[in-house]
Amino acid sequence: xxxxxxxxxxxxxxxxxxxxxxxxxxxxxxxxxxxxxxxxxxxxxxxxxxxxxxxxxxxxxxxxxxxxxxxxxxxxxxxxxxx
Amino acid sequence: xxxxxxxxxxxxxxxxxxxxxxxxxxxxxxxxxxxxxxxxxxxxxxxxxxxxxxxxxxxxxxxxxxxxxxxxxxxxxxxxxxxxxxxxxxxxxxxxxxxxxxxxxxxxxxxxxxxxxxxxxxxxxxxxxxxxxxxxxxxxxxxxxxxxxxxxxxxxxxxxxxxxxxxxxxxxxxxxxxxxxxxxxxxxxxxxxxxxxxxxxxxxxxxxxxxxxxxxxxxxxxxxxxxxxxxxxxxxxxxxxxxxxxxxxxxxxxxxxxxxxxxxxxxxxxxxxxxxxxxxxxxxxxxxxxxxxxxxxxxxxxxxxxxxxxxxxxxxxxxxxxxxxxxxxxxxxxxxxxxxxxxxxxxxxxxxxxxxxxxxxxxxxxxxxxxxxxxxxxxxxxxxxxxxxxxxxxxxxxxxxxxxxxxxxxxxxxx
Numbered sequence: 001x002x003x004x005x006x007x008x009x010x011x012x013x014x015x016x017x018x019x020x021x022x023x024x025x026x027x028x029x030x031x032x033x034x035x036x037x038x039x040x041x042x043x044x045x046x047x048x049x050x051x052x053x054x055x056x057x058x059x060x061x062x063x064x065x066x067x068x069x070x071x072x073x074x075x076x077x078x079x080x081x082x083x
Numbered sequence: 084x085x086x087x088x089x090x091x092x093x094x095x096x097x098x099x100x101x102x103x104x105x106x107x108x109x110x111x112x113x114x115x116x117x118x119x120x121x122x123x124x125x126x127x128x129x130x131x132x133x134x135x136x137x138x139x140x141x142x143x144x145x146x147x148x149x150x151x152x153x154x155x156x157x158x159x160x161x162x163x164x165x166x167x168x169x170x171x172x173x174x175x176x177x178x179x180x181x182x183x184x185x186x187x188x189x190x191x192x193x194x195x196x197x198x199x200x201x202x203x204x205x206x207x208x209x210x211x212x213x214x215x216x217x218x219x220x221x222x223x224x225x226x227x228x229x230x231x232x233x234x235x236x237x238x239x240x241x242x243x244x245x246x247x248x249x250x251x252x253x254x255x256x257x258x259x260x261x262x263x264x265x266x267x268x269x270x271x272x273x274x275x276x277x278x279x280x281x282x283x284x285x286x287x288x289x290x291x292x293x294x295x296x297x298x299x300x301x302x303x304x305x306x307x308x309x310x311x312x313x314x315x316x317x318x319x320x321x322x323x324x325x326x327x328x329x330x331x332x333x334x335x336x337x338x339x340x341x342x343x344x345x346x347x348x349x350x351x352x353x354x355x356x357x358x359x360x361x362x363x364x365x366x367x368x369x370x371x372x373x374x375x376x377x378x379x380x381x382x383x384x385x386x387x388x389x390x391x392x393x394x395x396x397x398x399x400x401x402x403x404x405x406x407x408x409x410x411x412x413x414x415x416x417x418x419x420x421x422x423x424x425x426x427x428x429x430x431x432x433x434x435x436x437x438x439x440x441x442x443x444x445x446x447x448x449x450x451x452x453x454x455x456x457x458x459x460x461x462x463x464x465x466x467x468x469x470x471x472x473x474x475x476x477x478x479x480x481x482x483x484x485x486x487x488x489x490x491x492x493x494x495x496x497x498x
Contacts, residue, residue, distance in 0.1 A: 019148040041153070044217040052204075052214050 097172025136319025189251025248484025346375020352487025
Protein backbone atom coordinates (compact mmCIF):
# COMPACT_ATOMS: atom_id res chain seq x y z
CA UNK A 1 0.00 0.00 0.00
CA UNK A 2 1.36 3.42 -0.95
CA UNK A 3 1.65 6.39 1.37
CA UNK A 4 -1.05 8.16 -0.67
CA UNK A 5 -3.39 5.24 -0.19
CA UNK A 6 -2.72 5.32 3.56
CA UNK A 7 -3.46 9.04 3.54
CA UNK A 8 -6.77 8.40 1.82
CA UNK A 9 -7.64 5.78 4.44
CA UNK A 10 -6.91 8.22 7.26
CA UNK A 11 -8.88 10.97 5.55
CA UNK A 12 -11.82 8.62 5.08
CA UNK A 13 -11.80 7.82 8.79
CA UNK A 14 -11.53 11.51 9.70
CA UNK A 15 -14.43 12.28 7.39
CA UNK A 16 -16.56 9.67 9.15
CA UNK A 17 -15.55 10.88 12.60
CA UNK A 18 -15.89 14.57 11.85
CA UNK A 19 -18.40 14.73 8.99
CA UNK A 20 -18.92 18.46 9.34
CA UNK A 21 -15.28 19.24 8.54
CA UNK A 22 -13.82 20.03 5.13
CA UNK A 23 -10.81 17.75 4.73
CA UNK A 24 -10.02 18.61 1.13
CA UNK A 25 -7.51 21.32 1.94
CA UNK A 26 -5.67 19.82 4.89
CA UNK A 27 -1.94 20.54 4.79
CA UNK A 28 0.00 17.28 5.22
CA UNK A 29 2.65 18.96 7.33
CA UNK A 30 0.50 20.89 9.81
CA UNK A 31 -1.11 19.22 12.79
CA UNK A 32 -4.61 17.98 12.20
CA UNK A 33 -5.87 19.65 15.37
CA UNK A 34 -4.86 23.13 14.23
CA UNK A 35 -6.68 22.69 10.92
CA UNK A 36 -9.89 20.92 11.85
CA UNK A 37 -11.97 20.50 14.99
CA UNK A 38 -10.56 17.29 16.50
CA UNK A 39 -10.10 16.63 20.20
CA UNK A 40 -8.35 13.87 22.12
CA UNK A 41 -11.45 11.67 22.00
CA UNK A 42 -11.48 11.95 18.22
CA UNK A 43 -7.92 10.65 18.06
CA UNK A 44 -8.99 7.68 20.16
CA UNK A 45 -11.75 7.18 17.65
CA UNK A 46 -9.24 7.25 14.78
CA UNK A 47 -7.15 4.60 16.54
CA UNK A 48 -10.29 2.52 17.08
CA UNK A 49 -11.34 2.73 13.44
CA UNK A 50 -7.85 1.76 12.23
CA UNK A 51 -8.11 -1.34 14.39
CA UNK A 52 -11.69 -2.16 13.43
CA UNK A 53 -11.43 -1.56 9.70
CA UNK A 54 -7.81 -2.47 8.95
CA UNK A 55 -6.54 -4.50 11.92
CA UNK A 56 -3.88 -1.86 12.52
CA UNK A 57 -2.91 -1.47 16.16
CA UNK A 58 -1.54 1.82 17.42
CA UNK A 59 -0.05 1.58 20.94
CA UNK A 60 -0.76 4.48 23.26
CA UNK A 61 2.85 5.66 23.21
CA UNK A 62 2.61 6.12 19.45
CA UNK A 63 -0.49 8.32 19.45
CA UNK A 64 1.65 11.47 18.86
CA UNK A 65 2.66 9.96 15.54
CA UNK A 66 -0.85 10.60 14.25
CA UNK A 67 -0.48 14.35 14.69
CA UNK A 68 -0.16 15.27 10.99
CA UNK A 69 -1.15 13.55 7.79
CA UNK A 70 2.57 13.32 6.93
CA UNK A 71 3.37 11.62 10.23
CA UNK A 72 0.37 9.34 9.77
CA UNK A 73 1.68 8.27 6.39
CA UNK A 74 5.21 7.75 7.71
CA UNK A 75 4.03 5.76 10.70
CA UNK A 76 1.16 3.77 9.24
CA UNK A 77 2.42 2.83 5.77
CA UNK A 78 4.86 0.17 7.04
CA UNK A 79 2.15 -1.16 9.33
CA UNK A 80 -0.26 -1.55 6.41
CA UNK A 81 2.42 -3.37 4.46
CA UNK A 82 2.85 -5.93 7.23
CA UNK A 83 -0.78 -6.15 8.25
CA UNK B 84 -58.53 26.14 44.00
CA UNK B 85 -54.88 26.78 44.65
CA UNK B 86 -53.90 29.77 46.75
CA UNK B 87 -50.28 29.71 45.59
CA UNK B 88 -48.80 33.02 44.62
CA UNK B 89 -47.49 33.64 41.14
CA UNK B 90 -43.95 32.75 42.16
CA UNK B 91 -45.10 29.22 42.90
CA UNK B 92 -47.62 28.71 40.14
CA UNK B 93 -45.85 26.91 37.31
CA UNK B 94 -46.89 27.23 33.69
CA UNK B 95 -46.00 25.65 30.37
CA UNK B 96 -44.75 28.21 27.88
CA UNK B 97 -43.05 26.12 25.21
CA UNK B 98 -43.42 22.64 23.74
CA UNK B 99 -41.01 20.69 21.57
CA UNK B 100 -41.76 17.13 20.61
CA UNK B 101 -41.20 14.29 18.24
CA UNK B 102 -43.55 11.35 17.99
CA UNK B 103 -43.87 8.52 15.49
CA UNK B 104 -46.71 10.46 13.86
CA UNK B 105 -45.53 14.05 14.14
CA UNK B 106 -42.50 16.24 14.71
CA UNK B 107 -44.21 19.23 16.29
CA UNK B 108 -47.35 19.85 18.31
CA UNK B 109 -49.46 20.78 15.29
CA UNK B 110 -48.56 17.67 13.31
CA UNK B 111 -48.95 15.47 16.36
CA UNK B 112 -52.33 16.93 17.27
CA UNK B 113 -53.67 16.54 13.73
CA UNK B 114 -52.54 12.93 13.65
CA UNK B 115 -54.26 12.23 16.95
CA UNK B 116 -57.51 13.83 15.80
CA UNK B 117 -57.39 12.08 12.43
CA UNK B 118 -56.53 8.68 13.89
CA UNK B 119 -53.23 8.56 12.04
CA UNK B 120 -50.95 5.85 13.35
CA UNK B 121 -47.17 6.17 13.57
CA UNK B 122 -46.57 2.44 13.85
CA UNK B 123 -44.80 0.57 11.09
CA UNK B 124 -43.09 -2.72 10.42
CA UNK B 125 -39.35 -2.64 11.14
CA UNK B 126 -36.48 -5.08 11.04
CA UNK B 127 -35.23 -5.68 14.58
CA UNK B 128 -31.86 -7.38 15.12
CA UNK B 129 -32.20 -11.16 15.65
CA UNK B 130 -36.00 -10.92 15.80
CA UNK B 131 -37.05 -10.06 12.25
CA UNK B 132 -39.95 -7.75 11.46
CA UNK B 133 -41.67 -6.17 14.44
CA UNK B 134 -44.23 -3.43 14.86
CA UNK B 135 -42.55 -0.32 16.28
CA UNK B 136 -42.79 3.44 16.30
CA UNK B 137 -39.83 5.40 14.98
CA UNK B 138 -39.57 9.17 14.61
CA UNK B 139 -38.36 10.89 11.45
CA UNK B 140 -37.32 14.32 12.75
CA UNK B 141 -34.22 15.92 11.24
CA UNK B 142 -31.37 15.03 13.60
CA UNK B 143 -29.12 17.69 12.14
CA UNK B 144 -31.59 20.55 12.46
CA UNK B 145 -29.99 21.62 15.74
CA UNK B 146 -27.02 19.25 16.05
CA UNK B 147 -23.81 18.75 14.13
CA UNK B 148 -23.24 15.39 12.53
CA UNK B 149 -20.15 14.98 14.67
CA UNK B 150 -22.00 15.48 17.94
CA UNK B 151 -24.70 13.10 16.76
CA UNK B 152 -22.03 10.46 16.10
CA UNK B 153 -20.55 11.03 19.52
CA UNK B 154 -23.86 11.08 21.38
CA UNK B 155 -26.95 8.91 21.59
CA UNK B 156 -30.32 8.69 19.90
CA UNK B 157 -31.99 9.70 23.17
CA UNK B 158 -29.68 12.71 23.32
CA UNK B 159 -30.52 13.63 19.76
CA UNK B 160 -34.24 13.41 20.50
CA UNK B 161 -33.72 15.55 23.61
CA UNK B 162 -31.72 18.16 21.70
CA UNK B 163 -34.34 18.40 18.98
CA UNK B 164 -37.21 18.70 21.45
CA UNK B 165 -35.40 21.21 23.67
CA UNK B 166 -34.53 23.51 20.80
CA UNK B 167 -38.07 23.32 19.44
CA UNK B 168 -39.49 24.06 22.90
CA UNK B 169 -37.26 27.09 23.36
CA UNK B 170 -38.15 28.45 19.94
CA UNK B 171 -41.82 27.91 20.71
CA UNK B 172 -41.49 29.70 24.05
CA UNK B 173 -39.96 32.81 22.52
CA UNK B 174 -37.21 32.59 25.11
CA UNK B 175 -33.75 33.67 24.00
CA UNK B 176 -31.18 31.81 26.07
CA UNK B 177 -28.63 34.51 25.34
CA UNK B 178 -30.75 36.93 27.34
CA UNK B 179 -31.13 34.80 30.48
CA UNK B 180 -28.75 33.51 33.13
CA UNK B 181 -27.89 30.05 31.85
CA UNK B 182 -26.83 29.03 35.36
CA UNK B 183 -30.52 29.32 36.24
CA UNK B 184 -31.82 26.97 33.55
CA UNK B 185 -32.30 23.34 34.54
CA UNK B 186 -32.75 20.28 32.33
CA UNK B 187 -34.82 17.45 33.82
CA UNK B 188 -35.67 14.56 31.55
CA UNK B 189 -37.52 11.39 32.42
CA UNK B 190 -36.20 8.14 31.01
CA UNK B 191 -37.28 4.54 31.19
CA UNK B 192 -33.78 3.19 30.72
CA UNK B 193 -30.58 4.41 29.15
CA UNK B 194 -27.45 2.71 27.87
CA UNK B 195 -29.01 -0.45 26.52
CA UNK B 196 -28.71 0.72 22.92
CA UNK B 197 -25.01 1.53 23.18
CA UNK B 198 -24.06 -1.51 25.24
CA UNK B 199 -25.93 -3.85 22.97
CA UNK B 200 -24.23 -2.36 19.92
CA UNK B 201 -20.75 -2.63 21.47
CA UNK B 202 -21.28 -6.27 22.40
CA UNK B 203 -22.58 -6.95 18.89
CA UNK B 204 -19.55 -5.27 17.30
CA UNK B 205 -17.19 -7.19 19.58
CA UNK B 206 -18.79 -10.45 18.51
CA UNK B 207 -18.35 -9.45 14.88
CA UNK B 208 -14.63 -8.90 15.54
CA UNK B 209 -13.41 -12.03 17.34
CA UNK B 210 -14.34 -10.69 20.78
CA UNK B 211 -11.70 -7.96 20.51
CA UNK B 212 -12.56 -5.91 23.60
CA UNK B 213 -10.17 -3.17 22.50
CA UNK B 214 -12.77 -2.18 19.92
CA UNK B 215 -15.09 -1.07 22.71
CA UNK B 216 -15.84 2.56 21.89
CA UNK B 217 -14.09 5.25 23.94
CA UNK B 218 -17.44 7.05 23.92
CA UNK B 219 -19.25 4.19 25.57
CA UNK B 220 -19.09 5.60 29.09
CA UNK B 221 -20.24 9.16 28.32
CA UNK B 222 -22.94 7.68 26.10
CA UNK B 223 -24.28 5.35 28.75
CA UNK B 224 -24.12 7.36 31.95
CA UNK B 225 -27.69 7.88 33.07
CA UNK B 226 -27.58 11.69 32.78
CA UNK B 227 -26.51 11.46 29.12
CA UNK B 228 -29.66 12.66 27.30
CA UNK B 229 -30.01 15.71 29.58
CA UNK B 230 -26.28 16.38 29.48
CA UNK B 231 -26.31 16.38 25.70
CA UNK B 232 -28.92 19.14 25.83
CA UNK B 233 -26.67 21.29 28.02
CA UNK B 234 -23.72 20.73 25.70
CA UNK B 235 -25.80 21.67 22.70
CA UNK B 236 -27.42 24.77 24.22
CA UNK B 237 -24.50 25.79 26.48
CA UNK B 238 -26.79 25.62 29.50
CA UNK B 239 -24.78 25.75 32.73
CA UNK B 240 -27.53 25.05 35.23
CA UNK B 241 -28.27 21.61 36.66
CA UNK B 242 -29.07 18.67 34.44
CA UNK B 243 -30.01 15.10 35.16
CA UNK B 244 -32.41 12.44 34.11
CA UNK B 245 -35.13 10.91 36.22
CA UNK B 246 -35.21 7.14 35.93
CA UNK B 247 -38.86 6.34 36.39
CA UNK B 248 -39.69 3.54 33.95
CA UNK B 249 -42.72 4.43 31.87
CA UNK B 250 -43.73 7.18 34.29
CA UNK B 251 -40.56 9.04 33.30
CA UNK B 252 -42.23 11.73 31.19
CA UNK B 253 -44.58 12.80 33.96
CA UNK B 254 -41.77 12.60 36.52
CA UNK B 255 -39.56 14.91 34.44
CA UNK B 256 -42.33 17.50 34.45
CA UNK B 257 -42.86 17.08 38.19
CA UNK B 258 -39.14 17.49 38.85
CA UNK B 259 -39.02 20.68 36.80
CA UNK B 260 -42.02 22.08 38.64
CA UNK B 261 -40.49 21.28 42.02
CA UNK B 262 -37.17 22.91 41.18
CA UNK B 263 -38.98 26.05 40.02
CA UNK B 264 -41.08 26.19 43.17
CA UNK B 265 -37.95 25.77 45.26
CA UNK B 266 -36.42 28.68 43.41
CA UNK B 267 -33.48 26.57 42.26
CA UNK B 268 -33.90 27.64 38.63
CA UNK B 269 -35.73 30.29 36.61
CA UNK B 270 -36.54 28.02 33.69
CA UNK B 271 -36.86 24.26 33.41
CA UNK B 272 -36.57 22.21 30.27
CA UNK B 273 -38.56 19.26 31.49
CA UNK B 274 -40.19 16.20 30.00
CA UNK B 275 -39.14 12.79 28.82
CA UNK B 276 -37.35 10.96 26.03
CA UNK B 277 -37.03 7.42 24.77
CA UNK B 278 -34.75 5.63 22.33
CA UNK B 279 -36.07 2.20 23.32
CA UNK B 280 -36.86 0.66 19.91
CA UNK B 281 -33.20 1.09 18.93
CA UNK B 282 -32.40 -1.91 21.15
CA UNK B 283 -33.61 -5.44 20.46
CA UNK B 284 -33.45 -6.31 24.16
CA UNK B 285 -36.60 -4.34 24.94
CA UNK B 286 -38.47 -6.24 22.22
CA UNK B 287 -37.07 -9.56 23.38
CA UNK B 288 -37.93 -8.75 26.99
CA UNK B 289 -41.56 -7.91 26.27
CA UNK B 290 -41.73 -10.95 23.99
CA UNK B 291 -40.54 -13.15 26.85
CA UNK B 292 -43.19 -11.58 29.06
CA UNK B 293 -45.83 -12.43 26.46
CA UNK B 294 -46.54 -8.72 26.18
CA UNK B 295 -45.19 -7.76 22.74
CA UNK B 296 -47.95 -6.71 20.36
CA UNK B 297 -47.98 -8.20 16.91
CA UNK B 298 -50.07 -7.89 13.78
CA UNK B 299 -48.06 -9.01 10.73
CA UNK B 300 -50.79 -7.94 8.29
CA UNK B 301 -51.24 -4.39 9.54
CA UNK B 302 -48.70 -2.99 12.00
CA UNK B 303 -50.87 0.09 12.57
CA UNK B 304 -53.41 -2.21 14.23
CA UNK B 305 -50.86 -3.96 16.45
CA UNK B 306 -51.49 -2.15 19.67
CA UNK B 307 -55.13 -2.22 20.76
CA UNK B 308 -55.54 -0.66 24.20
CA UNK B 309 -58.70 -1.79 26.02
CA UNK B 310 -59.71 -4.08 23.13
CA UNK B 311 -60.68 -7.62 24.08
CA UNK B 312 -58.25 -8.88 21.42
CA UNK B 313 -55.24 -6.83 22.55
CA UNK B 314 -51.97 -8.69 22.70
CA UNK B 315 -49.47 -6.28 24.17
CA UNK B 316 -47.22 -3.29 23.74
CA UNK B 317 -45.74 -1.69 20.64
CA UNK B 318 -42.39 -0.16 21.48
CA UNK B 319 -41.78 3.38 20.28
CA UNK B 320 -39.31 6.18 20.57
CA UNK B 321 -40.05 9.85 20.99
CA UNK B 322 -39.70 12.84 23.22
CA UNK B 323 -41.47 15.86 24.61
CA UNK B 324 -39.74 18.74 26.35
CA UNK B 325 -41.57 21.67 27.94
CA UNK B 326 -40.34 25.09 28.88
CA UNK B 327 -41.61 25.59 32.42
CA UNK B 328 -41.43 28.82 34.39
CA UNK B 329 -43.31 30.63 37.12
CA UNK B 330 -46.52 32.37 36.22
CA UNK B 331 -44.98 35.62 37.41
CA UNK B 332 -42.04 35.26 35.05
CA UNK B 333 -44.23 34.21 32.14
CA UNK B 334 -46.57 37.16 32.58
CA UNK B 335 -43.70 39.61 32.97
CA UNK B 336 -42.18 38.58 29.65
CA UNK B 337 -45.54 38.29 27.91
CA UNK B 338 -45.12 34.61 27.15
CA UNK B 339 -47.76 32.46 25.51
CA UNK B 340 -49.11 30.15 28.23
CA UNK B 341 -50.34 26.71 27.20
CA UNK B 342 -51.43 25.60 30.65
CA UNK B 343 -50.77 25.76 34.35
CA UNK B 344 -49.61 22.64 36.14
CA UNK B 345 -51.94 22.66 39.10
CA UNK B 346 -51.33 19.27 40.67
CA UNK B 347 -49.41 16.05 40.67
CA UNK B 348 -48.71 12.97 42.70
CA UNK B 349 -46.42 9.98 42.56
CA UNK B 350 -46.45 6.84 44.66
CA UNK B 351 -45.31 3.22 44.65
CA UNK B 352 -47.28 -0.02 44.52
CA UNK B 353 -44.74 -1.91 46.62
CA UNK B 354 -46.36 -5.07 45.36
CA UNK B 355 -44.84 -6.36 42.09
CA UNK B 356 -41.98 -5.93 39.64
CA UNK B 357 -44.34 -5.77 36.67
CA UNK B 358 -47.99 -6.07 37.67
CA UNK B 359 -50.02 -2.93 38.39
CA UNK B 360 -51.91 -2.25 41.59
CA UNK B 361 -55.36 -0.71 41.20
CA UNK B 362 -55.63 0.54 44.78
CA UNK B 363 -52.35 2.41 44.55
CA UNK B 364 -53.36 3.90 41.19
CA UNK B 365 -56.59 5.11 42.78
CA UNK B 366 -54.62 6.68 45.62
CA UNK B 367 -52.27 8.34 43.17
CA UNK B 368 -55.11 9.91 41.20
CA UNK B 369 -57.00 11.00 44.32
CA UNK B 370 -53.91 12.53 45.91
CA UNK B 371 -53.13 14.39 42.71
CA UNK B 372 -56.66 15.83 42.74
CA UNK B 373 -56.16 16.84 46.36
CA UNK B 374 -52.80 18.37 45.50
CA UNK B 375 -54.48 20.36 42.72
CA UNK B 376 -57.26 21.32 45.13
CA UNK B 377 -59.95 20.39 42.64
CA UNK B 378 -62.81 17.92 42.64
CA UNK B 379 -63.02 14.98 40.25
CA UNK B 380 -65.99 16.67 38.58
CA UNK B 381 -63.69 19.46 37.43
CA UNK B 382 -61.57 17.10 35.32
CA UNK B 383 -62.59 17.24 31.68
CA UNK B 384 -60.12 14.73 30.20
CA UNK B 385 -58.29 11.76 31.68
CA UNK B 386 -55.51 10.48 29.43
CA UNK B 387 -55.03 6.83 30.32
CA UNK B 388 -51.66 5.14 30.42
CA UNK B 389 -53.38 2.20 28.60
CA UNK B 390 -50.49 0.20 27.18
CA UNK B 391 -52.52 -2.57 25.58
CA UNK B 392 -51.64 -5.26 28.11
CA UNK B 393 -54.36 -7.26 29.80
CA UNK B 394 -53.35 -6.59 33.38
CA UNK B 395 -52.44 -2.93 32.84
CA UNK B 396 -55.61 -1.90 31.03
CA UNK B 397 -57.96 -3.68 33.42
CA UNK B 398 -56.22 -2.29 36.48
CA UNK B 399 -56.29 1.29 35.23
CA UNK B 400 -59.89 1.02 34.03
CA UNK B 401 -60.78 -0.12 37.53
CA UNK B 402 -58.98 2.84 39.06
CA UNK B 403 -60.65 5.36 36.74
CA UNK B 404 -64.07 3.83 37.32
CA UNK B 405 -63.57 4.04 41.05
CA UNK B 406 -62.49 7.69 41.04
CA UNK B 407 -64.61 9.13 38.22
CA UNK B 408 -67.70 6.90 38.32
CA UNK B 409 -69.98 9.78 39.30
CA UNK B 410 -68.21 12.44 37.29
CA UNK B 411 -70.59 12.88 34.38
CA UNK B 412 -68.50 15.34 32.39
CA UNK B 413 -65.12 13.66 32.59
CA UNK B 414 -64.08 12.14 29.26
CA UNK B 415 -61.42 9.47 29.01
CA UNK B 416 -59.02 8.80 26.14
CA UNK B 417 -55.64 7.20 25.47
CA UNK B 418 -52.79 7.80 23.05
CA UNK B 419 -50.83 4.58 22.64
CA UNK B 420 -53.14 3.22 19.94
CA UNK B 421 -51.70 5.95 17.68
CA UNK B 422 -48.05 5.97 18.69
CA UNK B 423 -47.34 2.83 20.67
CA UNK B 424 -45.61 3.00 24.01
CA UNK B 425 -42.97 5.69 23.90
CA UNK B 426 -41.68 4.62 27.30
CA UNK B 427 -39.85 7.44 29.09
CA UNK B 428 -41.42 9.98 26.75
CA UNK B 429 -44.96 8.68 27.11
CA UNK B 430 -46.22 10.84 29.96
CA UNK B 431 -44.87 14.09 28.57
CA UNK B 432 -45.76 13.30 24.96
CA UNK B 433 -49.29 12.18 25.69
CA UNK B 434 -49.97 15.25 27.81
CA UNK B 435 -48.78 17.43 24.93
CA UNK B 436 -51.16 15.70 22.53
CA UNK B 437 -54.08 16.65 24.75
CA UNK B 438 -53.10 20.26 25.51
CA UNK B 439 -54.62 21.73 22.32
CA UNK B 440 -58.02 20.68 23.73
CA UNK B 441 -57.86 23.91 25.73
CA UNK B 442 -58.23 25.88 22.52
CA UNK B 443 -60.01 23.60 20.03
CA UNK B 444 -62.36 22.00 22.60
CA UNK B 445 -61.89 18.61 20.96
CA UNK B 446 -60.92 15.41 22.68
CA UNK B 447 -58.80 13.15 20.55
CA UNK B 448 -59.89 9.52 20.51
CA UNK B 449 -58.11 6.38 21.50
CA UNK B 450 -57.85 4.23 18.40
CA UNK B 451 -57.73 0.51 17.62
CA UNK B 452 -60.25 -0.39 20.28
CA UNK B 453 -62.83 -2.05 18.06
CA UNK B 454 -64.22 -4.55 20.56
CA UNK B 455 -64.08 -3.08 24.03
CA UNK B 456 -63.09 -5.51 26.79
CA UNK B 457 -66.07 -5.55 29.20
CA UNK B 458 -63.56 -5.31 32.05
CA UNK B 459 -62.34 -2.01 30.58
CA UNK B 460 -65.73 -0.35 30.17
CA UNK B 461 -65.50 3.27 31.29
CA UNK B 462 -68.13 5.98 31.06
CA UNK B 463 -67.41 8.71 28.52
CA UNK B 464 -64.62 6.80 26.80
CA UNK B 465 -63.68 8.59 23.57
CA UNK B 466 -62.95 5.93 20.98
CA UNK B 467 -62.12 5.95 17.28
CA UNK B 468 -63.33 9.48 16.56
CA UNK B 469 -62.77 12.89 18.19
CA UNK B 470 -65.33 14.34 20.57
CA UNK B 471 -66.34 18.00 20.39
CA UNK B 472 -67.22 19.54 23.75
CA UNK B 473 -68.19 23.00 24.94
CA UNK B 474 -65.01 23.66 26.88
CA UNK B 475 -61.98 21.87 28.29
CA UNK B 476 -60.47 23.33 31.45
CA UNK B 477 -58.63 20.50 33.20
CA UNK B 478 -56.63 17.51 31.92
CA UNK B 479 -55.40 14.69 34.12
CA UNK B 480 -52.54 12.61 32.74
CA UNK B 481 -51.79 9.09 34.02
CA UNK B 482 -48.40 7.48 33.57
CA UNK B 483 -47.43 4.26 35.31
CA UNK B 484 -44.35 2.07 35.15
CA UNK B 485 -42.59 -1.10 36.17
CA UNK B 486 -41.55 -1.68 39.76
CA UNK B 487 -44.88 -0.12 40.65
CA UNK B 488 -44.26 3.57 39.99
CA UNK B 489 -47.40 5.65 39.49
CA UNK B 490 -47.58 9.28 38.46
CA UNK B 491 -50.35 11.74 37.74
CA UNK B 492 -50.02 15.28 36.41
CA UNK B 493 -52.96 17.70 36.28
CA UNK B 494 -52.95 20.79 34.10
CA UNK B 495 -55.45 23.61 33.82
CA UNK B 496 -56.29 26.01 31.06
CA UNK B 497 -54.80 29.40 31.76
CA UNK B 498 -57.32 32.23 31.52
